[in-house]
Amino acid sequence: MVERSDRAPLLDWEEVPSAEKPGGTSPTKERLSSPSNSRALGCSAPGFGWSSGPGGPIASRSVSNADGCSAPPATSSDLAGTDEALPPNKEEHLSDTGPREVSLEDRMVKWEEKDQIVSVFVVTFNTRSGNMLEWCLPKDMDLEGVEFKAIASGSHRVSTDFIYFRKGCYFGLACFANMAVESTVERGARMKSVGILSPSYTLLYRYMSFLEHQVRLQLQSPGHYSPLEAFYEDKRALLPPSGDGVVTALPANAWSAAINHSMHPEMKITHPAGCMSHFIRFFGEQIMVLWKLALLRRRILIFSPPPVGVVCYRVYCCCCLANISIPGVGVAVPEFRPFFYVNVADISALENELSYVACTTEKIFEEKKDLYDVYIDNQNVKTYRDGLKPLLRLSTADREKYRKLTEQRQMLLYSQEENGDCVSSEEDLFILFFLEQNNRIFQTLSEVAGSPDPTVTQESVRAMGLDPHGDRLFLLHLLEIYGYDTLLVSEQLCCS
Secondary structure (H helix, E strand, O other): OOOOOOOOOOOOOOOOOOOOOOOOOOHHHHHHHOHHHOOEOEOOOOOOOOOOOOOOOHHHOOOOOOOOOOOOOOOHHHHOOOHHHOOOOHHHHHHOOOOOOOOHHHHHHHHHHOOOEOEEEEEEEEOOOEEEEEEEEOOOOOOOOOHHHHOOOOHHHOOEEEEEEEEOOEEEEEEEEEEEOOOOOOOOEEEEEEEEEEOOHHHHHHHHHHHHHHHHHHHHOOOOOHHHHHHHHHHEOOOOOOOOOOOOOOOHHHHHHHHHHOOOOOOOOOOOOOHHHHHHHHHOOHHHHHHHHHHOOOEEEEEOOOOOHHHHHHHHHHHHOOOOOOOOOOOOOOOOEEEEEOOHHHHHHHHOOOOEEEEEOOHHHHHOOOOOOEEEEOOEEEOOOOOOHHHHOOOHHHHHHHHHHHHHHHHHHHHHHHHOOOOOOHHHHHHHHHHHHHHHHHHHHHHHHOOOOOEEOHHHHHHOOOOOOOOHHHHHHHHHHOOOOOOEEOHHHHOO
16 A cells, blocks of 8 residues: 655555554554564665765665665664664653654754655556657656666566666666557557656565556556646655755764664565565575675676566575675675666666676576676576686585575574564565674684784684685685775685
8 A cells, every 4th residue: 555645645646544453552652662673675774875965874774785785784673772873862762742852863854754746647558659658747857768777678478567676876666567448559468668767776565565556457447547647746756956956864873773763664565475485495505605606796797588677676685695794794895786677778877887686588688798797587596707606516516505594494484474473574574684694704704814913714704604625715815805905815625
C-alpha cells in the first residue's frame, strides 16, 4: 500500500489507508523504531542514495562507500532505547511545559518525509517507432534514453516486471506490463511502463504498488494521466534555484542521527522468501567469490534475460557484501556504485567507471570485455583478467565462512518457527555477517600497521578469517587497493 503524505489530504492517486489500531504508535514512529521495518533497496541511512547532492555531509560519514551502499556502525535495534539514539536533552523537551523545541530526531523525520520525486513518466512500445516516451512531468525534464531503461530489451517475453535503473544523477523505478489486445495496429500486444525518478533508490520501493496499479490503468485506459499528475504534485522534490537538477542533501547536523536510526532502510521485495535468502540460494558458495570481488571494488556485470526485477536485487545484494563501518577505512578506494539495469546506451558511462555493479539483458555486453572485470551469466562467474582468475576458486576459509553463514541462517529460521521471532530477519543476518567479516579484516590490518613489526603473518591472516595460502592473492590485492602498501607480507604465506 502506498503511504499517505503527512502534509496533504488523501489524493486521488492514493489508496485508502487501513484503520489504525487503538493505542498504536504513529506510522512514522513505528517505522523508525521497528527493526523489521529497517530494510530497503539500499544499505544507507533512510532517504539517501550515493548521489545525494552537492554540499552533502559526505566527509562526516563514518563509513566507507559514499554511494549509498555502506552500513553505519550499528542498527536501529542496537540503538533503540539508548541515550545515543536520542538527541541531547530529549527528556527535557518532553517534560517542558513551555513551547517545545524541535528535536534533531523530529527534524530528521521531517526531512526523510520530504517528497523526493523529481519526475514521473509513461513509456510505451510503438510497433513502428519502438520504445517511446509517451508522457512525463515536468515537461522540461531531460529523460532522453529513459524509454530504453523503463522497458528492458526482451521484455515482450514477460507479462509484468519492475526495473531499477540510473539516469544521470538520479535513480529510477519503473513498472512494466504487457497486455494482449485485439488490435492489428498493436500486433496483438500493448506494452507500457510507468516510472519515477528520485535522487535516492532507497525510497523508491514506497511507490511500487502505485506504479503497478498505474501501468495496468494505462494499458486499460491509455491517456488517463490525472492520477500521475496528482501524484507528482504531491510528491515532487523541490530543486535548488540554481537549476542544476540536484536535490539538496540532508542537513549536516542531522546526518549522524539519520545513519544511527537504521542500518539499512526497509526493503520491499516480490520474492516470498526474501531478497537475501534468494541471493544465497541462487549463488550458494559462489557468494564468497562475489564478496571478495565486491570488497576489491571490481566492475561486476550480471547478465540475465527478463524479468529484470529480481536481478536488480542481486545488484543490491552485491553492494551489501562490501559494507565497512570502521571510520577512515576505504575513503580513498573507488565508490562501489549500483547502476542496476544498463543497456547499450550506458556503454559510454560505464567506460569511465572504476568500480560498479550492474545488470543487463543484452548479451552484446559480454563482448565488451573492457567494460567489466567480472561477468556473471546465470550462476557462472567468470573473468577475462588473468590476475583475477585465481580469485574465482574457493579457499578453505571461504567454505568455512559459508558453512557458518548457513548454520546461522538455519538457527534463525528455527527460532522464527519455534519461538515466533518476528524481529530478526535474514536480511539483517546477511548484511551483519559480511559487515563483521570486513571489519575483522581491516581491524586486524590496522593493528598490524600500528605494531613495531608491520608484517602480515600466517597468524594475522587467520585472525582476519582468511586462508594464509588460498587467500594470499586476495590479500595482496586488498593491501594495494586500500593503501596498506607499507605492510610487509611474510614469505610463509606463499608456502604454508
